[in-house]
Amino acid sequence: MAEAVAKKKHKYGLKEISKRLLEISKGQKGFIAFATVASIVGNLSQMGLMGFGAAFILSCAGKLDAGSPVAWGIVMAICAVLIGVMRYIEGFASHVAAYNLLAGMRTRFFNSLRKLSPAIMTEKETGDIVSIAIGDIDTIESFFAHTIGPMFTVIILPVAALIIAGFVHPVYVLTLIPIYLITSVIIPLAGMKAGRNIGSAYRKSLGGLKSFILESVFGLKDVQIYGQGKVRSREVVEKSNALNKIDHKKTIHRQLISALPTFFVYMARIMIIFLVFALVIRDPAKINGVIVLSFVVSASFSSTQSLISVVSSLTDTFAAAERVFDITDREPAVVEKEGADVLTNGKEVTWQDVCFSYGDKDIFKNVNVDIAPGDKVGIVGESGIGKSTFLRLLLRFWDPDSGSIKVGGKMIKDVSLKSLRDNIAMVEQTAFVYEATVAENIAIGVPEASIDDIKTAAKRAGISNVIERLPKGYETQLGEYGINLSGGEVQRLGIARALLKNPDIIVMDEPTSNLDVFNEKQIIRTLQEEFRDKIIIIVSHRRSTLTFCNKIFRVVEKNISPVADLK
Numbered sequence: 001m002a003e004a005v006a007k008k009k010h011k012y013g014l015k016e017i018s019k020r021l022l023e024i025s026k027g028q029k030g031f032i033a034f035a036t037v038a039s040i041v042g043n044l045s046q047m048g049l050m051g052f053g054a055a056f057i058l059s060c061a062g063k064l065d066a067g068s069p070v071a072w073g074i075v076m077a078i079c080a081v082l083i084g085v086m087r088y089i090e091g092f093a094s095h096v097a098a099y100n101l102l103a104g105m106r107t108r109f110f111n112s113l114r115k116l117s118p119a120i121m122t123e124k125e126t127g128d129i130v131s132i133a134i135g136d137i138d139t140i141e142s143f144f145a146h147t148i149g150p151m152f153t154v155i156i157l158p159v160a161a162l163i164i165a166g167f168v169h170p171v172y173v174l175t176l177i178p179i180y181l182i183t184s185v186i187i188p189l190a191g192m193k194a195g196r197n198i199g200s201a202y203r204k205s206l207g208g209l210k211s212f213i214l215e216s217v218f219g220l221k222d223v224q225i226y227g228q229g230k231v232r233s234r235e236v237v238e239k240s241n242a243l244n245k246i247d248h249k250k251t252i253h254r255q256l257i258s259a260l261p262t263f264f265v266y267m268a269r270i271m272i273i274f275l276v277f278a279l280v281i282r283d284p285a286k287i288n289g290v291i292v293l294s295f296v297v298s299a300s301f302s303s304t305q306s307l308i309s310v311v312s313s314l315t316d317t318f319a320a321a322e323r324v325f326d327i328t329d330r331e332p333a334v335v336e337k338e339g340a341d342v343l344t345n346g347k348e349v350t351w352q353d354v355c356f357s358y359g360d361k362d363i364f365k366n367v368n369v370d371i372a373p374g375d376k377v378g379i380v381g382e383s384g385i386g387k388s389t390f391l392r393l394l395l396r397f398w399d400p401d402s403g404s405i406k407v408g409g410k411m412i413k414d415v416s417l418k419s420l421r422d423n424i425a426m427v428e429q430t431a432f433v434y435e436a437t438v439a440e441n442i443a444i445g446v447p448e449a450s451i452d453d454i455k456t457a458a459k460r461a462g463i464s465n466v467i468e469r470l471p472k473g474y475e476t477q478l479g480e481y482g483i484n485l486s487g488g489e490v491q492r493l494g495i496a497r498a499l500l501k502n503p504d505i506i507v508m509d510e511p512t513s514n515l516d517v518f519n520e521k522q523i524i525r526t527l528q529e530e531f532r533d534k535i536i537i538i539v540s541h542r543r544s545t546l547t548f549c550n551k552i553f554r555v556v557e558k559n560i561s562p563v564a565d566l567k
Helices: 014-060 067-118 127-137 143-144 147-166 170-194 197-220 220-225 229-282 283-300 300-330 386-392 417-421 438-442 449-459 464-468 489-500 517-530
Strands: 349-358 361-371 376-381 402-407 423-426 505-509 535-539 551-556 559-563
Touching: 014 067, 014 143, 014 147, 014 283, 014 376, 067 143, 067 147, 067 300, 127 143, 127 197, 127 300, 143 147, 147 170, 147 283, 147 300, 170 197, 170 229, 170 283, 170 300, 197 220, 197 300, 220 229, 220 361, 229 283, 283 300, 283 438, 300 349, 349 386, 361 386, 376 386, 386 402, 386 505, 386 535, 386 551, 417 423, 423 438, 423 489, 438 449, 438 489, 449 464, 449 489, 489 505, 489 517
Parallel strands: 376 535, 376 551, 423 505, 505 535
Antiparallel strands: 349 361, 349 402, 551 559
């Protein structure tokens, strides 16, 4: 674990993260300002309660000429009420602001993912992205709800105490200034810097554990079938222990950050007692002011205590913010051209001298492909050679490094992404099933579709009989990830989506891999009969799936070439 918390160069500094979080908080500046004012008034009331309490005691003892015990008691009661009311207002307003800001951050995060996908998914695990979207963004709540107010009170309360001290005796001011600097500035800043790497390592390790657990839950069936339960359990224990080691370091750091300022605060209170004693011996006439001041100064350290709890959580907060900003600040792999054209048809596809690479690995080099209107194209080749990449480049999930891809005679870089993808439907090996009704899942690309159109698409995809046997037919609520459908049924559901969309181009990535021979033939017959004038591009390892194709292309190393047959 020493490597996990080793020194590293962070992408964002503490100053930059703080500045950006404060910039984001401007979206709720009304609530935050209200909460901050309430925090200041509440803490000043606490100082007032202690000061007026001292005056009340002195007045009861007959040592204070100004005011009466009743008057001082009333002022104390007002301060007590203000403390309670201001604490409530501060908590309410700050959390309303925080939750609204977090909602906005989640929206921006999702929009960033939408622009970055699918490229981002090749770098980040799904579970880690889920951890950032939920866990890390939730962690930032402590900055918006619990940090901004204390940042102001930790300045205002000591300043107020120093001003009062200046009226009593200058030596008080000289004594308090270094204490306030140590407890409210030096220790918090040093603590945040010291915990920076620990916080980053913790968030990364926690994200890795969540990702592993999420993967294990989704693949539980295969884990059980292949007897990997004990192996997975052991790995969960190992990852949990690794996380616990970092958490132990984080706990030590948090306790040090809490203990050091507390130590100096109590030392300061002891110093104040001795200082009061010394001042009273020299000038007994100032005893009332000195005693009242000592109560006020003790109360002023409440802001330091609030800051301590905040600083101990900021190691996590800043690490979480860095992970969020790392995603939202990335440039998307594909940028839509300003004033892009609208693609009205996709009746032909042309690749001209297309080159594409993943990092340093060349996938395609000067590839030329012509697909005419109505062509039925099969794509074959070894696993991992680039067949699926061919489809994704057509959908403009990535841009070629050089060369051009045209659809309907237009460069796909020059048309809007929406119009491009409106003209293309994609059926992947495994369709994603949403927690929604069967009808809503089929109509995901055409939400305005009628139930009759949905049923027609399901029938053509060979899944209508399955749907009609469900408890509520097309209104049956599908479980998470379609757990109440088989793999083949999920695949046919994806095909029904594409058929309902009725685009000019249909691209299919292993569309029949989970289908039996009967359903495969049914799908092929539908494609032949219903989409004679459409371009269909199918990636498949099954020769039987490609029997109706009039063109076959084989993807070989860095190239795509036509083949006469599949032998």
